[in-house]
Amino acid sequence: xxxxxxxxxxxxxxxxxxxxxxxxxxxxxxxxxxxxxxxxxxxxxxxxxxxxxxxxxxxxxxxxxxxxxxxxxxxxxxxxxxxxxxxxxxxxxxxxxxxxxxxxxxxxxxxxxxxxxxxxxxxxxxxxxxxxxxxxxxxxxxxxxxxxxxxxxxxxxxxxxxxxxxxxxxxxxxxxxxxxxxxxxxxxxxxxxxxxxxxxxxxxxxxxxxxxxxxxxxxxxxxxxxxxxxxxxxxxxxxxxxxxxxxxxxxxxxxxxxxxxxxxxxxxxxxxxxxxxxxxxxxxxxxxxxxxxxxxxxxxxxxxxxxxxxxxxxxxxxxxxxxxxxxxxxxxxxxxxxxxxxxxxxxxxxxxxxxxxxxxx
Numbered sequence: 001x002x003x004x005x006x007x008x009x010x011x012x013x014x015x016x017x018x019x020x021x022x023x024x025x026x027x028x029x030x031x032x033x034x035x036x037x038x039x040x041x042x043x044x045x046x047x048x049x050x051x052x053x054x055x056x057x058x059x060x061x062x063x064x065x066x067x068x069x070x071x072x073x074x075x076x077x078x079x080x081x082x083x084x085x086x087x088x089x090x091x092x093x094x095x096x097x098x099x100x101x102x103x104x105x106x107x108x109x110x111x112x113x114x115x116x117x118x119x120x121x122x123x124x125x126x127x128x129x130x131x132x133x134x135x136x137x138x139x140x141x142x143x144x145x146x147x148x149x150x151x152x153x154x155x156x157x158x159x160x161x162x163x164x165x166x167x168x169x170x171x172x173x174x175x176x177x178x179x180x181x182x183x184x185x186x187x188x189x190x191x192x193x194x195x196x197x198x199x200x201x202x203x204x205x206x207x208x209x210x211x212x213x214x215x216x217x218x219x220x221x222x223x224x225x226x227x228x229x230x231x232x233x234x235x236x237x238x239x240x241x242x243x244x245x246x247x248x249x250x251x252x253x254x255x256x257x258x259x260x261x262x263x264x265x266x267x268x269x270x271x272x273x274x275x276x277x278x279x280x281x282x283x284x285x286x287x288x289x290x291x292x293x294x295x296x297x298x299x300x301x302x303x304x305x306x307x308x309x310x311x312x313x314x315x316x317x318x319x320x321x322x323x324x325x326x327x328x329x330x331x332x333x334x335x336x337x338x339x340x341x342x343x344x345x346x347x348x349x350x351x352x353x354x355x356x357x358x359x360x361x
Contacts, residue, residue: 001292003201003270004069004095008122010110011101012205012235014038017070019238020263038070044267048322048352049280049290055326058288064278066267069095089133089195097199097274099266100126101235104216105207119204120218127175130195135170138163141192158184159191166194177227201269202230211237212257229273231265238262277351280322281306284330293349300345303357313359317343322352 005013021040043063053061071091092098102119103112142163149156162182169179175196181189189197202223204215211234214220223230237256241249253261260268271277275295279302282288291305299319304311324339325331334340349355 001065001097001270001274001276002067002069002095003097003099004071004092005099005101006071006092006126007101008103008112008125010112011103011122013101014070015235015239016101016203016205016233016262017068019235019242020266021068039067040070041065041067042263044278044290044292045264046278046290048278049282049288051326052280052282052322052354053288055330056282056284056288058282058284058286060287062287062289064290064292066270068099089129092130092195092198093193095198097201097270098195099201099203099270101203101205102219104204104219104232105210105234107207119216120222123202123219123222127196128173131170131173131175134176134192134194134196135167137192137194138167138170142167155185155187158182159188162188163192166192170196175226199273200226200228201266201273202228203266203269204230204232205235206232208234208237210234229269231269233262233265235262277349279349279352280354281356282354283356295351296348298345299343299347299349299355299357302349302355303359306357309361310357310359313361314345315358315360316345317347318356318358319343319347319349320354321350322354325354 005017007013017038017040021042043065046063049061049063053059069091100123102122103110103117104119106117142160145156145160145163149160159182162179162185166176166179170176176189176192176194177197177199200223202215202219204219206213206216210232213232215223215230215232220230238261241252241261244252249261271292276292277295277297278290278292280288280290291302293302293305297305299317300311300314303314303317318340319342320331320334320340324337325334328334328337328339331340
């Protein structure tokens with residue numbers, strides 16, 4: 001999973017990136033500190049997997065990962081190249097989802113590039129640039145497809161019709177995600193790679209005293225209207241806590257009334273946004289590993305996540321809920337109590353399932 005962190009300059013992107021990853025990306029109080037996207041691959045902590053591994057004696061324990069891309073601050077006019085905008089927009093295109101950091105604090109020591117603090121105006125600036133970039137791309141693409149569609153190829157005809165509907169939506173200021181992809185042209189979205197088709201998680205960078213509170217109402221309402229998610233995080237507190245060891249950090253969070261870390265909030269928001277669940281593979285004295293998949297993925301699809309050879313030779317899957325496996329002391333206890341089930345290739349995995357795929361080499 002690749003998530004691009006975007007926002008206006010000085011919105012708190014690099015500070016949040018540092019806190020989430022402890023990667024030490026440069027952060028300073030002036031625009032364009034980030035010229036190339038910093039990338040950090042972060043393990044997704046999951047207590048369930050740790051408990052399964054402890055019961056089975058599994059090692060090593062391997063968590064699912066998220067790659068955070070810290071993309072430089074966009075400015076008004078980015079779609080036409082302002083502030084190295086074309087390069088930065090290209091960096092966003094390579095990610096699976098967007099984490100949009102929005103300034104929601106009034107710290108006068110942090111300079112705002114437009115001289116005011118207005119979260120909704122900041123969101124509009126970024127989203128307008130993404131819409132303009134998509135519009136330019138769609139207008140170029142439709143001319144090429146229009147010429148090719150003279151062959152009356154059904155996929156090209158469907159793609160041209162979709163592009164024209166998309167252009168009308170973008171001209172009206174609506175994102176690409178508001179226009180359903182054409183069923184008869186399955187590659188249309190991939191051919192264009194529209195930025196505004198990507199799911200968005202808004203991160204409201206709030207003041208320290210608001211870290212344990214809710215997302216500002218205006219940001220929450222905007223996210224809901226977009227079918228997106230929003231979480232509150234104080235980038236400053238997260239940066240400070242990232243310098244402490246785990247025990248000190250946990251104690252400080254309890255005192256602040258914010259026991260969940262920024263990373264946990266962002267991960268939970270990202271999983272919910274992308275409608276992901278986790279399943280586990282684990283064996284006695286073997287690796288325990290977490291795998292993120294789309295909700296509704298079948299046992300056969302999950303087998304492919306583990307290894308293509310396993311998917312190719314899929315016979316059946318042994319499945320048990322993680323908490324039942326822990327409660328019953330392992331596979332033997334789960335089997336004795338009838339909790340270890342045999343499922344076929346069409347079984348839809350549930351969040352927290354532990355599976356062992358039986359396959360023919």
